Amino acid sequence: MDVSKVLLVALILVICAVIFQLIGLASPYWVTADTATTKTNSGLWRTCTEGVQTGLTTCVDTKDIFLDNDWLEAAQAMGILAFLALLVAVVTTILKLFVMKDKKPLLFAAIGSSFAGALFILISISVYADNLNDMFSxxxxxxxxxxxxxxxxxxxxIGAGVAMLVELLKK
Incomplete structure (x- = not known):
């Protein structure tokens, strides 16, 4: 079985990117804030506050905390789009590697979806960080x-996309 080593590395990288994005998307630990009485952690979906003395933890939807939450919905949407784009990159890379080896458009799709996923993540984290810094300066x-x-x-x-570009330019 003649499998391109560069494309195999790209597949491993894009699978890692999907896992990293899934952890980042699902976890309520994008930011943490500690005061004398509470420990708070917040993510795209949930915000949890623990009383230091009581040990009681309460969680609410993050969107319920912010009155103007359009920016939060934008960050959530971009995070989901990034995850989906990276899944497309995984599927198209697998298809290119093992099923349709001679189909160049699959490689173009894998490259495009990998870079699109990275761009969506960049937008998501930028929107979230900018608005959080403005609100809680x-x-x-x-x-x-x-x-x-x-x-x-x-x-x-981005590394996976670059590896795929190397594979594209190699032929």
């Missing part, structure tokens, strides 16, 4: 692991 908060996983997903998706 006087409060202290830290970006957490899920935010970082989304960034890693974007970087890895």
């Amino acid at each position: 006087s409060r202290s908060f830290d970006y957490a692991f899920a935010f970082v996983f989304s960034i890693l997903g974007m970087i890895v998706a």
Whole structure:
């Protein structure tokens, strides 16, 4: 079985990008904020607050916290579109590698969807970070692991797209 090593690396990278984006999309740990009485973590979908003394945790939908939440819906939509685009990249790369080896349009689709996924992640994290910084400029908060996983997903998706471009230019 003659499988391109570069395309195999691209497949592994794009699968990693999907996993990173899934973790970033689903986890409520995009930002954390601690005060003397509470520990709060928030993501695209849920915000949870734990009382330091009581240990009681309450979670609400993130959209219920912000009165003007159009920006949050935009970040959510871009995150979902990124995940879907990366799934398309995985499927088209698998098809190109193992099923339709001689079909160049599949490689074009894989490259395009990989870069599109990275662009959607960039828009999602930019919209989220910009609006959060504007709203809470006087409060202290830290970006957490899920935010970082989304960034890693974007970087890895770009790497996968570049590897696919190398494969395209090689022939």
